[in-house]
Amino acid sequence: MLTTRSLSFEYNQANRFEFPGLSVAVGSDLLVLGESGIGKTTLLHLIAGLQKPKTGKILIGGTDVARLSGKQLDAFRGANVGIVFQRPHFIQSLTLEENLALMRFLGGKEADPHWIKVVLDGLGLIGKQKSSPRQLSQGEQQRASIALAVINQPKLILADEPTAALDDKNCHRVVELLRGQTKKMQSSLVIITHDQRLKADFSRSVTLTKNDSLRASTH
Numbered sequence: 001m002l003t004t005r006s007l008s009f010e011y012n013q014a015n016r017f018e019f020p021g022l023s024v025a026v027g028s029d030l031l032v033l034g035e036s037g038i039g040k041t042t043l044l045h046l047i048a049g050l051q052k053p054k055t056g057k058i059l060i061g062g063t064d065v066a067r068l069s070g071k072q073l074d075a076f077r078g079a080n081v082g083i084v085f086q087r088p089h090f091i092q093s094l095t096l097e098e099n100l101a102l103m104r105f106l107g108g109k110e111a112d113p114h115w116i117k118v119v120l121d122g123l124g125l126i127g128k129q130k131s132s133p134r135q136l137s138q139g140e141q142q143r144a145s146i147a148l149a150v151i152n153q154p155k156l157i158l159a160d161e162p163t164a165a166l167d168d169k170n171c172h173r174v175v176e177l178l179r180g181q182t183k184k185m186q187s188s189l190v191i192i193t194h195d196q197r198l199k200a201d202f203s204r205s206v207t208l209t210k211n212d213s214l215r216a217s218t219h
């Protein structure tokens with residue numbers, strides 16, 4: 001479960017943001033849309049605890065991440081937040097299953113080869129566990145980055161432009177996989193994107209907009 005309230009942030013006078021409150025229930029999802037430069041990645045970084053908000057609360061399963069710092073925050077993020085980046089982040093010298101095992105270690109979870117197989121199977125990657133990330137196709141890499149994000153059974157899955165580089169067929173497939181994993185693990189999913197193709201796939205969306213003072217609106 002994710003709830004944000006009164007979130008604001010500023011890099012400097014010219015780049016100040018006030019974000020709308022978000023609420024995503026367990027097993028549910030939300031699409032956050034907005035044009036380039038509107039603050040989508042900034043919002044994702046605030047929710048993930050990678051940047052500190054100027055004001056506001058970010059509750060993930062009841063814990064206010066805006067109040068955590070240092071090691072507490074790193075441990076909380078590792079165990080509870082899975083991030084799908086636009087370009088996958090792998091350690092190229094490790095196989096796919098070794099990357100997943102390392103992610104579990106970093107999240108403070110026990111190595112669990114059976115669970116790693118279950119996740120790879122669910123994402124259509126079961127034959128690829130011994131492959132190096134660079135041997136995977138672009139679509140396979142994107143599914144592997146979903147595997148990295150969900151391997152620790154996070155309370156919250158954040159996806160930053162996960163479909164930008166994909167064709168229509170793979171775009172909708174990635175969304176279905178993300179939603180399927182979210183339901184299966186009873187997580188909450190937030191997808192942040194400017195990819196308008198996704199709008200039809202989601203019943204709940206928020207569009208970040210800008211006017212005289214930067215503000216955001218909910219639809």
Ligand SMILES: Nc1ncnc2c1ncn2[C@@H]1O[C@H](COP(=O)(O)OP(=O)(O)OP(=O)(O)O)[C@@H](O)[C@H]1O
Pocket residue numbers: 011012015034035036037038039040041042043194
């Ligand atoms: N470290 C920084 N210092 C100053 N300004 C920044 C910094 N990072 C981002 N910005 C500015 O803040 C604004 C929002 O950036 P952000 O990356 O959140 O936008 P975005 O909506 O994700 O854009 P895109 O879709 O192009 O990735 C931009 O105008 C950007 O130039």
